[in-house]
Amino acid sequence: MSTIFSKIIAREIPAEIVYQDDRVTAFKDIHPLAPVHILIVPNKEIATVDDVTPDDEQTLGHMFTVAKEVARQMGVADSGYRLLINCKGDAGQEVFHLHMHLLGGRRLGPMLARQE
Ligand code: AMP
Numbered sequence: 001m002s003t004i005f006s007k008i009i010a011r012e013i014p015a016e017i018v019y020q021d022d023r024v025t026a027f028k029d030i031h032p033l034a035p036v037h038i039l040i041v042p043n044k045e046i047a048t049v050d051d052v053t054p055d056d057e058q059t060l061g062h063m064f065t066v067a068k069e070v071a072r073q074m075g076v077a078d079s080g081y082r083l084l085i086n087c088k089g090d091a092g093q094e095v096f097h098l099h100m101h102l103l104g105g106r107r108l109g110p111m112l113a114r115q116e
Contacts (some may be wrong), residue, residue: 004043005097008095011042018073023059024066026102035105036074036081046098049087067102076104082111 008015009025016028018038029037032110042059046052071077081104086093086103 001047001096003095003097005039005041005095005099009041019066019070021066023062026066026070029101034103034108036071036103038070038074038102040070040100040102041097047096048093048098049085052098063100067100067113070102071096071104073079074104080104082108 004013007013008027009019009020011017017025018028019026019040024040025045026038026040026044029039040063042056042063044056045057045058048057067083068077072079081102084101084103085098086101
């Protein structure tokens with residue numbers, strides 16, 4: 001099932017695309033949680049990490065190379081950043097097109113809030 005991210009990849013709806021090649025697209029998150037908040041997505045429609053197959057390994061590996069380049073482009077390569085992928089309900093995945101969040105530009109705090 002297509003999501004809004006396929007339309008961004010196809011440039012059918014506007015987004016601030018910061019990187020694109022034949023396998024991966026990276027664009028600014030519309031509701032940033034940090035000064036730098038980029039989404040890195042495979043151009044192929046993969047709904048969740050749970051839907052990944054061995055055929056996707058090259059593309060998924062490429063996402064890390066792109067993340068590294070985009071982090072440098074956005075000025076957070078040296079200060080540091082967080083890469084995060086949500087999978088399904090308990091992780092709070094909202095858009096069912098696999099995507100890696102790249103967050104940086106401030107101290108991000110603990111990876112996960114402790115449960116009270
Ligand atoms: P997740 O909760 O991991 O599925 O994250 C989905 C992310 O997509 C959220 O951070 C949203 O702010 C972001 N998002 C949703 N629609 C758009 C859009 N049209 N352009 C950019 N980012 C979006």
